[in-house]
Amino acid sequence: MSQRQITLKILRYNPQEAGSEPRLQSYSLETAEAMTLFIALNEIREHQDPTLQFDFVCRAGICGSCAMMVNGRPRLACRTLVAELPDTVVLAPLPFFELIGDLSVNTGKWMRGMSERLHTWLHTMEESPDICRIEERMEPEDAEAVYEMDRCIECGCCVAACGTARMRQDFVGAVGFGKIARFRLDPRDIRTDADYYELIGDDTGVFGCMSLLACHDVCPKSLPLQNQIAFLRRKMAQVSIRRE
């Protein structure tokens, strides 16, 4: 595609600064071949507005720092090619998460809270294994299945797109379910469905999900969230029936 002029309308607001009001600010930019939103936003910051806030780390789609709303849809800005966008693009910070300023949100804080709440680490019998010894065996398929879910980058897109999260701030979101599914698939983890029920067996967990499944559609890592959430809900429902 040849070069063209595009307009980025960016939602500006700095809650740290007294008197700052949310507003859309327009920036005009000449596109270049292979330009991503990472390149575009940095160019704006360097040449037009040094105060513009946004987050990038790896700029290669693997760290999950740069999720934002691009024309109303959550996605990774670094993996968004400007050539695929229309002439006018509206950029806004992810909803749901605490706003730091402009396009920067505090996903880190929320994700840590989620991890603490869902105990997203491997639970084993052996507290300190003998690391001089040959490792415990694992079926290659099991390792692959765990990695499939372990690919989550905690970018927050799934939560930003979630209907339930829009209504309740305490919802654990697809990212949380993905973590539970990951440890549930891991043969090394000793927790049972009854244990997981304690973590996600209510409306803030898997029974709060309305199956709108925007999470599945927007996940930049294409995690199989739809299947995993449905499966988890069935398993958790079984635990709950057994308890009745």
Add this chain to the structure above:
Amino acid sequence: MKILMTDVLVIGGGLAGLRAAIGAKRRGHHVLVLSLVPPKRSHSAAAQGGMQASLANVIRGQGDCEDTHFEDTVRGSDWGADQIVARMFVNTAPKAVRELAAWGTPWSRVRRGAHEVIINAEKVTLTERDEAHGLIAQRDFGGTKKWRTCHVSDGTGHAMMFTMSDQLIRHDIEVLERTEALALIHDGERCYGAVVRNLVSGEIFACMAKATMIATGGAGRLYRVTTNAVICEGMGHALALETGIAPLGNMEAVQFHPTGIFPAGILVTEGCRGDGGLLRDVDGHRFMPDYEPEKKDLASRDVVSRRMEQHIRSGKGVPSRFGEHLWLDITLLGAHHIGPKLREVKEICETFLGIDPVHHWIPVRPAQHYTMGGVRTNHTGESPWLKGLFAAGEAACWDLHGFNRLGGNSVAETVVAGMIVGEFIADFCDNPANTVAQPVKLAQEFIRREKDKLEKLLNQPGKENPFRLCTEMQEIMTRCVGIFRSANGLQEGICGLQRLLQRSRSLGISGKSRGSNPELVAAYRLRRMLKLALTIAHGALQRTESRGAHFREDFTRRDDRNWLKRTLAFWPSDPETLLPRLEYEPIDIKAMELPPGWRGYGAKDYIAHPDTTERQFEIEQIKSQTEHCDRFAQQEALMPYTACLPESLRGKNERLDEPLESAQ
């Protein structure tokens, strides 16, 4: 003035920092971690292909052990590595992989029976042993004799980072996210923590600690084309350098990775070639065997990168509107391999290049990748110049990598060094002699100094733009201090960088916010980056030889007689200073287990040191005297190192072919 007190302050939330934090916490110390970003976003997570550890599970890894890993690492370093440290490392690497396995990392596993692989462009059938089924698998990487690289598909760093960060949360260790260290608090002899700045609120305060650790990763962003994340600006290196007391080691040793996608510089893993991928030129010709008949496409990174640039210079590059590049061909691996094993690579190619690597060749060209230089430490990870200051991982010059790091040895170093240095930090804190009253007044003075600096920066009427100066610096580094270096180019680079350093004294900041202010951050980081850039360029100009990744077109041979030594760079405290002061630390051949020789790839021609023959002779003698002993006793006779390791990490490593006796 706010002052937080802790036992251990870890600056940097990547793998090295977090592993050390966990180690110190388990020993009962209070730990505080500072991180520019949420830890899981650290650049450690970008490591793709894998981590070297001599587990010897796969058939092509059979017979692998610490000795082979040690030799590969030392040869890879072009004899710049500290061989004691290399020994400590290779003995701990298998433990690190196994610990992570026990903590949840889903390492790819061995499947029993026959499977087809591509080796040297030919299909080969390998048969994995029954008894290896379900153990951690290894793949091939450059510069190694055996298949040693443990991996989680090609998202190894990500999987390790998530495991580690979740363990950190489990251990209830506090992380101050989006917090940056501005200066180390010290009295010239002892480090007491750091002055830090909250990047959101702008609050400046002090974190005082018994032990302070720098684990901030590399400095790739000094270059225009780099695989490094945008946060890899060398700010940890700068913290040490700006003390004027703690030197940086070997900063001129900068690695360029052969396969950054062109032109963005995003990494595609060495695993592409390890798994059988090939480099091709404008004619589709596989050129590496012409230059490197022994290791071909899998020579060490410094060698492959140089050969690629040499090949482009000879007119064989592929022209494009962004310049010339070469091709990486993984089409011969097939969809059934690329799908599960090179998944990130496929995603990167699809997203950033719009191609499917199953069917199309990938445009690549070498890009800055790794900073071998760092805060010079002894084997415990402590700076011998500033007590209480520790460093580990890419930010440190421990010195595992010498002048060239092997692929798969960086994520390995992060975790291994985290394990080892974490223990030594705990020892340091346990020692009553190191429990001194914290000099709060000193901290306040340092806080005031940093605040004044920032106020001055915000208010000065300068005209220079920090973003633009940074781009100019990156251009100079890529042009003058890159893969091929010469006196003229380096001299030109130094003059340019010095002019930038002078201009950086009149920066003008348009936004006056004391809180979140990207321009202010760019401004204060820029000055530090320029000092690091000058340290690299000056070290490179003085080093009149070629060693590992440091290649001088006017001094093409490795010169052991004059240059088998480590560069130490100190930044003088005089504010007018435009160059670091260099000193050199000799590397003693007589203490080496593996004296200098030919690496097995690359140039065969070098200037030998007179001690080499003598040491070779001694080694032969020791070997013949210890002929009847096992490999461990023989090794111990050549270069004892076990006592250098923390006691908990001294054990031997079990392998299928090397069972441990039941009571070790």
